[in-house]
Amino acid sequence: MLSVKKNIASVPAAVKPGSQADLPWSLEEHWPVLVAGLADQITEGISALQNSIDLLLSKERITRLEHRALSIPTERLKVAGISAQQINRFYGGRIRQSHEKVDMAQLVEGVLQERKNEFSVLGIELRRKLKPVEVLVDPTVGYTFVNAVLDWGLPFGSRIDVRMDLNAWPKHARLQVRVSNDGLPPSSTAMMDSLSWVLIRQIAQTAGGIEIDRETTDDGVNFTAMFTRTVQAVDGISAVELSDDHSSMFKSLSGVYVLTVSSALQIRADVRDALREIGVMSDSVVDFEQARQAVRSRMPNLIVVDAGLKGDAFELFRRELLREVFEFPFVEISPDDSSFDMSGFGELSMAKVGRGNIREALGTAVMFELAKMM
Template structure:
C-alpha cells in the first residue's frame, strides 16, 4: 500500500467531516431566520391592515418603521457573520495590547453608552496577545454592543492574566435585569432567553474566528462573559517565549506542516480537528498505534498528537523508531482530565500534554510551541 492509499484508508469518513461546524451554522441560520421573521410578520400585518382600511395611525406607523429597521439590522448582522467566516482563514496575527484594543472599542461606543445611561468600570492589567487586529477589534466591539443592549446597570470590563496556562483574559460583567424584577421568575427567564440574540451569535462567531472560547455564565441576574487568549505574549515559558515565537518561528507560516493524530474515539478526533482547522496544517487521523507505525513508514510527520489511552509499549517502540531516524518530531499527549498545557522538557516531561478540557483553547498554541522547538 503506498502513502496515498494509506492516507485514504486512515482518513475520517465523510459523515465525520466537521459536524460541530455544520451544526453551529445550522443554529445560526435558524436563529437568523427567526429573528428576521418576527418583525417582518408584524410589519406585514400592519401593511395588510393599511391596504384594507387605507388608514394607519401615527403609533402604528412608528411601530412599522421600527419593525422594518429591526429586520434590516438582523439582515446586516447576517452579512457580518458571513464576512467574519470568510475572514477567519485570512488572518495576519500581530502583537497587540489587549487593553488598548478595549479602549479603542469603548471610544467607538461612548455615545451609545452615554445615551443608554450605562456607566463603564474598567480594571485593566497589561496583557499582550497575538491576534489579527481587525478580527480582535470586531470581537471587542461586538461584545460591547451586545452587553450595552442588555445591561441594566454599570458595565464592568476587565483584562488580566490567568496564571497557568498563562492566558490573557477579557472579562465583561453586567446585570441584565433590574433589581426590582429579580424575584419575578417569569421576568428572569425572559431576560435569560433575551440574551441569545443575533448580536450574541455575532460575538460567538467573532470568538471562533479569533480561535478563542467564549464562556458565558449567568448567576441570578448577573451575566459574566470571559474570553481566554491561548496565544498570549509570555516571557516566562521555558526555552522560548511567545514573543520569540511571534517574531521568529510564528513569522514562518505553519501551513503545510504535517500532523498525525492517533485517537481511537470519534469525539476526541473531532475536538482535535476543530482546534486545528484554521492553522493550515495537513492533518491525518489513525485509530491505533499500529496504524500510526504503518503510516510513519511512508514518511514522518512534523508532529504526532496521541490520545493518552493509547500510550504503552507499542507507542514507546514507535517513538524509538522516530528517534533513530534522525528526524525531530514533536509529540503531544491528550490527557483525559484537566484543562492545562504542559510543555515538553518542563518538570522532566519528554512529551507535551494538553488536558482534554483545554483542546479548543490550548492545542493550537501547544502545537505551535512544540513545532518551534523542533524546527
Template sequence: MSSTPPAPSAPVSGAANDVAQGLSHAQWAEIMQQLGAEIAGPLSAALERIHNLTVTGQIDRQGLRALRESVAQAREAGMMGQQLARLAAGRLRLARERLHLAQLLRNVLAHRSRETQARGIQVRQMFKPVEVMADGALMFALLNALMDWALTSTHSSIDLRLDLTPWPAKARLVCRFAHRSLDLLEAQAGQQPPASLNSLAWRLVEQTALTMGVLPLREDASGITVLTLEFPQTIGDEPGLATPPPAAEPDPALAANSKPLAGSHLLIVSPRRELRQQLQEAVRHMGLIIDAVATMDEALQFCAEGLPHGILFESPQRGPALEQLRAELLREVPEFSFIEVLDGEQLTQLSTATPDGIARIARQHLADALPAMLLFELSKTH
C-alpha cells in the first residue's frame, strides 16, 4: 500500500514510498489541501504588495519582481492542480507506443536548457539508448514534471542516468541531487529533509508515474535525494528484454480522454486581444499551458528565460525579430514548432508541407483545424 502523504505542515519522512495503484480519498484530500496552501500563500504575498502599492503609490523594481514571482508561483500551483485533478479523475485511457526514452529525455532537456542556465544549474546526463512501451503524452508530462521538481529542489547540480536493471532487464531512470546546500551537508546530516521535497511538483511526478504503472522509489538521506523510476515494459533485442508487440489500431477516443498535449506550453504572439482570446478558446479543451505577448520582441525576452513548446503568431509579426528568434530556437531544438495565423484565405498547411517549415492556418479555420494541427506540430518534439 502507499504510505500516506504528509500534510504540508507535517515532517517529511526520510524516504518515500513503495506506492501502489492509487491514493485513497483521504490522501487526495490532503493533496488538495496542499494545493490550496501553495496557491493561497503566494497570492497572499501578492495582495500585500498590491495593498502597499495602493497606499503609497510606489513600488520599486525589487518589489515588482517579487509581485511577479508570487503570481507566477500561484499560477504554477494551479496548473499542477489541474494536472493532478486530471489524473485523479480516473478516466484516462492510456495509449501504448514505442518510445525512445533517451531521445525524449534529450528533447526535454533541450527545451529546459535556458531555464537551467538561468538558474545556474548543471544537468549531468548519462543515457543508455533504451526503448519502452508507454503512453507518449504521459511520458512527456512525467519527464517535465521530474525536471520541475528537481530544478526547484536542488542546491547544486542534477545527475540523470538512464540504464537497464539486472535481469529481468527494465529501463531505469535515476535522478540525483543535493536537497541541501553542499556547505551544510555535514552540519545538517541528521536533520529531516526539507518539506519542500514533498511539494505539489513531487505529487505530480509521483501520480503521473503511478498512472503509467511506473514505481517511483525515492530516498532522502544525508542531504541527497535519489529518485529511481523503473519502466516495466522495456523492449529491445538484448537478452532479457521484451519483443515489441505489433502496433495496435489507434483509438479515436484516446485523444479526447487523455488530453495528449496536457502540460505542453504554447506562446501566442499578437497585439490583438480578440485574436488572442479566439486562439485560447480554440484550444481550451486541450490542457495546454498558454502565455501571450504582444510583439515578437517581447517573445524574444520571454524565451530568454525558458522555451515554450511552440509559438503561435499572427502574420504581421513576420520580420527580423521573428527570423532572429527562429534561428536561435532551431539551433537548440531543430523541430521547434512555429505556426502562423493569417486573416485572409489560407489553406491549412503543416510544417512538413511548407518550404520554410512554418505551419500556416487561416483565422476562420481555427476552431476546427487548430487542435489537430497542434497535436501534430507539438508532438514532433515529444
C-alpha cells in the first residue's frame, strides 16, 4: 500500500505552510492546480520545440514544407495549452475585468486582420459583415472570446462568414459565425466540445452578459452570441418615405442591378417596367439554371422571384448563393394580386408583392430590401 508521510522539514522553501501543498491530496480539490501546471508545461515545452524547428529551418536542415508540416501540430498543441491556461484563469477569478464601451465591429475586425495570414495559409475563405455596435465588456475578455470562437469553428470548414449586428428583438448586439465545408469532410481536429468551446462557455459565464448558442448544419456549424449589455443601438429602418418625385425618391438606387426569375412572360415584363421607372437596370430568366448562369456573369444586388417557382430548386439556388454572399435580398411575386408585405430582419425572410401590385409596390419593396443591406 502506498503511504505518504507528511514531513514539513522536507517541504521546499518556495512552498509556504498553509498552502494547498499542506492539504490532504484530493483530485477534486487540487485539479485547478493540476490543470495550471499541465498547461504551463505544455506551453513552455511547445515554445522550446518551435524554436528548435525554426532553428533547423534557418540552418537549412529542413525545407520550408517540412517546417510547415512540423509547425502545424506544434501550433495546435500551443493553442490547447493556452486555452487550458485561460480556462483556469477565468474559472479561478484571476481576470480583473473593467467594463468599458467597446465597438464590437472594430474588435472583431482587429482579430480578423491579425489572423489573416493564418487564414491564407490554411486556405480559409473569409467573408464578414460588421455593423458598429457598442457593448459593455472588458476589451481583453472580448478579444479572447472572439479568438476562441474562431479557434472552435476553424476545424469545421474552409469558408467562414462573420457577422456583427444588432438583433431585431431583443435589441442585443449579435455575433454570428457560420463555418461551412462545401461538402468536404471537416478536419480531424474538429470537435464540438473542444477546449476552445470550453473556453467560450467559461468566458460567457465569468464575464456575464453573453448568451451563446450553436448548431450543426449539413455543411458545417453555426455560432451565435448575444451581448445583453448593449449600450448603443443602431438605428433600424421603420419606414420608407415616399414622394411624388421618382427621380429624388429613388436616386440612391443608381447602379443597382436586379435579376428576375419567372417562367411567366407577363410577370417578367411587369417587373422590368416597374424597375425601369425607378432607374434600376434588370435582366430576366425563366428558371434557376439560367439564373445560375446569369449570376456567374454578373452578381445582382437583388433577385425578384416568382412564387410559382419556389420549391426545392429555389432553396438549393438560395443556399448556393448564400455561400457566395453572407446575406442576399429577395422579393417574391405572389399570386395574390393585392398583397404587399415587407420582410423582417431574419436571414431567410422575404418581401412579397402581389402580381397585380407590381407597378405600385415593387419599387418600395426593392428600396426597403436594399436599405437593410447597408
